[in-house]
Amino acid sequence: MADFSPDELLELFQRAQAQFTDRVDAVAPDQWEDEALPGWTVADLVAHLVSEALWVPPLLAGEPAAEGRFPEGTSDLLGDDPFTGWETAADNALSAFAEDDALIRTVRLSRGPTPATDYIEEMTADLVVHAWDLARATDGDTELDGELVTAALVFAERLPEDGVPGLFDPPLDVSLAAPPLVRLLARFGRKA
Amino acid sequence: MSDALDIDEAVFDVVDRIPPGRVSSYGAVGRLIGIGPRRVARALSSGGGAVPWHRVVRADGSAADPVRVRQLELLAGEGVPIRNGRVDMSAVGWPD
Numbered sequence: 001m002a003d004f005s006p007d008e009l010l011e012l013f014q015r016a017q018a019q020f021t022d023r024v025d026a027v028a029p030d031q032w033e034d035e036a037l038p039g040w041t042v043a044d045l046v047a048h049l050v051s052e053a054l055w056v057p058p059l060l061a062g063e064p065a066a067e068g069r070f071p072e073g074t075s076d077l078l079g080d081d082p083f084t085g086w087e088t089a090a091d092n093a094l095s096a097f098a099e100d101d102a103l104i105r106t107v108r109l110s111r112g113p114t115p116a117t118d119y120i121e122e123m124t125a126d127l128v129v130h131a132w133d134l135a136r137a138t139d140g141d142t143e144l145d146g147e148l149v150t151a152a153l154v155f156a157e158r159l160p161e162d163g164v165p166g167l168f169d170p171p172l173d174v175s176l177a178a179p180p181l182v183r184l185l186a187r188f189g190r191k192a
Numbered sequence: 193m194s195d196a197l198d199i200d201e202a203v204f205d206v207v208d209r210i211p212p213g214r215v216s217s218y219g220a221v222g223r224l225i226g227i228g229p230r231r232v233a234r235a236l237s238s239g240g241g242a243v244p245w246h247r248v249v250r251a252d253g254s255a256a257d258p259v260r261v262r263q264l265e266l267l268a269g270e271g272v273p274i275r276n277g278r279v280d281m282s283a284v285g286w287p288d
Contacts, residue, residue, distance in 0.1 A: 007277075007278070010278075025230070087228035091219030091228075091229050094250070094251040094252050095217070098253055098281065
């Protein structure tokens with residue numbers, strides 16, 4: 001099983017964020033209410049990622065995941081300008097993960113205490129898959145960074161079967177010989 | 193003067209205040225003037241030559257690819273601590 005140093009994990013996370021940011025930047029003004037996933041608009045999807053990013057600093061500071069800390073509504077999460085809302089939350093999350101000992105900490109997720117390395121791996125896989133969701137929903141660039149896809153597949157295969165975070169469907173059957181992006185998407189219930 | 197040039201000028205004014213040996217991030221500079229990190233990066237890459245553009249890096253202390261080698265050289269020359277290609281932002285981050 002491939003192992004990644006804390007510096008490598010941080011770099012992969014930064015690149016996964018940048019890849020998602022590129023696709024948020026490409027959303028046209030009239031696409032925000034389009035459907036991205038069943039029951040989710042493009043705005044809802046980006047707001048979900050904003051919420052995930054907002055949680056990074058408090059969770060890395062040892063605070064428990066508790067409801068009510070951040071707004072839950074899409075328009076509150078995105079603010080006046082969704083791109084700036086995303087960028088700001090993402091930047092603060094990156095700063096928090098870059099703190100000296102951040103990746104040797106334990107975070108208190110709702111499913112229980114979790115090593116920060118598992119947390120950043122999940123967040124990275126999440127960003128990669130949702131970058132594809134966003135691109136597909138907005139006729140954007142569904143070609144993803146191959147190294148990120150390969151790493152996200154490694155991370156995804158470490159996730160417990162029932163521990164996949166929200167907005168994902170049950171895994172689909174896929175050939176081990178399929179390309180990494182097809183396997184990654186299948187792991188999260190998506191057909192390329 | 194257009195709004196876009198006003199924003200560029202505001203970025204240059206902030207970056208000009210970063211002292212030698214200190215380093216800020218695109219996001220931190222943006223927060224001081226109410227814009228996002230990418231807008232800061234765009235201002236600096238299009239016309240930041242007259243200000244110390246090299247004192248601005250990503251939030252994780254890493255340098256953007258096109259300028260990475262030169263930027264880290266310039267920062268090392270100012271005594272900025274760099275480890276595994278990343279600036280130690282907790283040591284030299286600006287503003288405090």
